[in-house]
Amino acid sequence: MEEESVCEQNRLKFFPIMMFSIIMGMSGLTIMYQKAGVWLGFPKLIGDTLMVVSAFLFVLVSVLYLSKYFKYSEMVKKEFSHPVRINFFAAVSISMLMLAIIFKEHYETISACFWYPGAVLHFYLTMYTISFWINHNQVLDHSSPAWFIPVVGNVLVPVGGVGFASQGILMYFFSLGLFFWVILFAILLNRIIFHHQLAVKFMPTMFILIAPPAVGFIAYFKMFETIDIFATMLFNLALFFTLLVAFMYKNFVKIKFFISWWAFVFPLAAMAISAMLMHHETGDFMLLILSYTMVAITTIVISIVIYQTILHVGKGEICIDE
Numbered sequence: 304m305e306e307e308s309v310c311e312q313n314r315l316k317f318f319p320i321m322m323f324s325i326i327m328g329m330s331g332l333t334i335m336y337q338k339a340g341v342w343l344g345f346p347k348l349i350g351d352t353l354m355v356v357s358a359f360l361f362v363l364v365s366v367l368y369l370s371k372y373f374k375y376s377e378m379v380k381k382e383f384s385h386p387v388r389i390n391f392f393a394a395v396s397i398s399m400l401m402l403a404i405i406f407k408e409h410y411e412t413i414s415a416c417f418w419y420p421g422a423v424l425h426f427y428l429t430m431y432t433i434s435f436w437i438n439h440n441q442v443l444d445h446s447s448p449a450w451f452i453p454v455v456g457n458v459l460v461p462v463g464g465v466g467f468a469s470q471g472i473l474m475y476f477f478s479l480g481l482f483f484w485v486i487l488f489a490i491l492l493n494r495i496i497f498h499h500q501l502a503v504k505f506m507p508t509m510f511i512l513i514a515p516p517a518v519g520f521i522a523y524f525k526m527f528e529t530i531d532i533f534a535t536m537l538f539n540l541a542l543f544f545t546l547l548v549a550f551m552y553k554n555f556v557k558i559k560f561f562i563s564w565w566a567f568v569f570p571l572a573a574m575a576i577s578a579m580l581m582h583h584e585t586g587d588f589m590l591l592i593l594s595y596t597m598v599a600i601t602t603i604v605i606s607i608v609i610y611q612t613i614l615h616v617g618k619g620e621i622c623i624d625e
């Protein structure tokens with residue numbers, strides 16, 4: 304019994320901030336099925352059920368990580384100063400922003416309770432992360448698509464923020480996210496082409512390349528309700544990165560399971576939502592096919608990721624000292 308107690312404490316001690324990426328993945332899946340219920344005729348019950356599951360998981364992971372903070376505050380501080388893990392703290396605020404989107408059309412008050420603190424927290428984490436990069440020399444090998452999370456994640460703020468904040472505030476976050484998307488993508492492309500390849504455990508983060516243009520497209524439409532040249536460019540860039548990671552499928556099929564596998568899910572869901580939105584606005588039959596395809600692929604991928612997560616939790620291979 305004592306050994307089990309010590310084991311549980313150690314698991315809590317090494318409970319990683321990356322666990323919030325599970326909420327990002329499940330929230331993305333929830334929004335996808337909510338929109339599929341509206342635009343593709345999927346059963347509404349799927350989206351409603353996933354809404355409850357996503358909220359429960361957010362509470363569970365938050366309670367566990369807060370417990371870690373109170374018992375092992377030094378470990379949390381160590382993560383917050385780590386050149387790679389610092390980027391995943393923004394997964395907390397992004398999870399809150401995504402839950403705000405999930406509840407927006409059902410319970411606007413609950414949505415507001417997630418959006419306002421989520422937006423403020425993301426503003427702080429963006430400023431802190433960029434300050435951290437400036438004040439500490441970064442090693443090029445530490446760069447990965449995970450860098451997109453804290454700063455490019457700003458484009459998510461307007462998606463749920465329409466009606467909660469002025470157009471000016473929403474445009475601030477949108478502008479910041481798109482600007483740093485271009486900057487960080489150039490840095491990342493330079494690293495991948497001319498320097499060392501990504502570590503195997505971070506290969507799944509390549510899927511994050513899909514998210515900025517996909518979410519940017521959704522945010523732009525939310526703010527301006529039009530499909531113009533700029534919106535079309537964002538959509539096509541999201542489609543390009545989706546096709547690129549599909550073309551590189553051999554890079555992913557034999558990767559050992561890491562919690563970073565959850566990076567697969569959110570970008571795929573974002574692309575599926577973008578495809579459904581584009582089809583809804585244009586009526587293009589090929590986009591309808593793309594919508595069904597992306598919903599199917601996202602569902603299959605998350606089923607695999609959930610299975611692997613449960614399997615490795617059972618084996619005690621999650622929340623260990625790395």
